Amino acid sequence: MIRRLAALAAAAVLASLIPAPAFAHGAPTTPISRTAACAAGGGTATGTAACKAALKANGGPFGTFDNLRVANVNGNDKKFVPDGELCSGGLDNFKGLDVARDDFPSTSVSAGQTLKVKYRATLPHAGSFRFYLTKQGFDPLKKLAWGDLGGLLAEIKDPPLSDGSYGMSVKLPKDRTGRQILYIVWQTSSTADTYYSCSDLAFKTVAAPAVTPKPSRSSAAAVTKAVKPKAAVTSTTPEISEAAAPASEKPQAITTVGQETQVTLGHGIVLGALLLGGGVLVWALAGAFLKRRRENL
Numbered sequence: 001m002i003r004r005l006a007a008l009a010a011a012a013v014l015a016s017l018i019p020a021p022a023f024a025h026g027a028p029t030t031p032i033s034r035t036a037a038c039a040a041g042g043g044t045a046t047g048t049a050a051c052k053a054a055l056k057a058n059g060g061p062f063g064t065f066d067n068l069r070v071a072n073v074n075g076n077d078k079k080f081v082p083d084g085e086l087c088s089g090g091l092d093n094f095k096g097l098d099v100a101r102d103d104f105p106s107t108s109v110s111a112g113q114t115l116k117v118k119y120r121a122t123l124p125h126a127g128s129f130r131f132y133l134t135k136q137g138f139d140p141l142k143k144l145a146w147g148d149l150g151g152l153l154a155e156i157k158d159p160p161l162s163d164g165s166y167g168m169s170v171k172l173p174k175d176r177t178g179r180q181i182l183y184i185v186w187q188t189s190s191t192a193d194t195y196y197s198c199s200d201l202a203f204k205t206v207a208a209p210a211v212t213p214k215p216s217r218s219s220a221a222a223v224t225k226a227v228k229p230k231a232a233v234t235s236t237t238p239e240i241s242e243a244a245a246p247a248s249e250k251p252q253a254i255t256t257v258g259q260e261t262q263v264t265l266g267h268g269i270v271l272g273a274l275l276l277g278g279g280v281l282v283w284a285l286a287g288a289f290l291k292r293r294r295e296n297l
């Protein structure tokens with residue numbers, strides 16, 4: 001009996017030493033990312049033709065939507081993520097997300113607008129978000145390559161977390177039309193991981209003023225109306241008002257302390273649970289040992 005308990009306790013201790021399974025982390029839900037739309041545990045768009053095709057191309061189940069991360073990149077994204085594999089971060093269990101299609105679940109946007117971004121953090125980490133947008137002329141029917149992306153659109157460090165999502169906003173360029181991809185790189189500083197995601201955007205076509213030599217008053221009025229969009233931001237998820245405090249307003253010292261705390265609280269919780277489990281086993285073992293001794297006396 002005691003020997004069996006000892007074996008169990010030893011097994012538990014060994015199990016706690018084996019690297020723990022992947023924990024949840026994050027992915028953009030607004031604008032909806034391919035991983036949040038199609039991958040496990042993410043969005044509700046798995047039934048769409050694009051997600052079905054992506055799953056087929058994946059050749060097996062997707063990884064968890066918030067787990068599209070690569071370790072030890074340290075900012076060398078192009079070295080770790082090959083052309084044509086940007087949406088999967090070069091990861092085998094997300095490779096279906098790289099399929100070139102123009103019908104992935106998308107977010108309708110207007111050129112020049114300020115786009116609200118919600119990056120769901122199932123496990124918050126300190127770090128920086130880098131935003132890239134495909135250049136005008138991008139062909140969605142070709143796999144995304146680094147050369148398709150324009151320069152850095154925005155970089156936001158440690159944005160505010162509200163209702164489980166990082167809230168950010170990015171100003172979109174004025175010259176884009178049609179389907180484009182917003183590529184977000186989340187390089188965390190509290191872990192070794194960098195997260196990658198593709199969010200498909202559909203730029204609204206602004207009605208071009210009719211090219212008539214002498215426009216009548218009524219047609220001019222119609223054009224004015226058409227040019228003024230009612231809502232600037234169209235999101236796939238309901239809006240939640242959020243404190244949009246710029247990252248720069250955060251005191252640097254507190255941010256640093258927060259990072260340390262985050263690491264301890266985040267991945268530390270699991271370690272704590274394992275230690276607690278081990279403690280319970282040791283306690284049970286000791287109890288059984290004492291009981292046996294008492295019986296022997």
Ligand SMILES: [Cu+2]
Pocket residue numbers: 023024025123125191
């Ligand atoms: Cu994580």
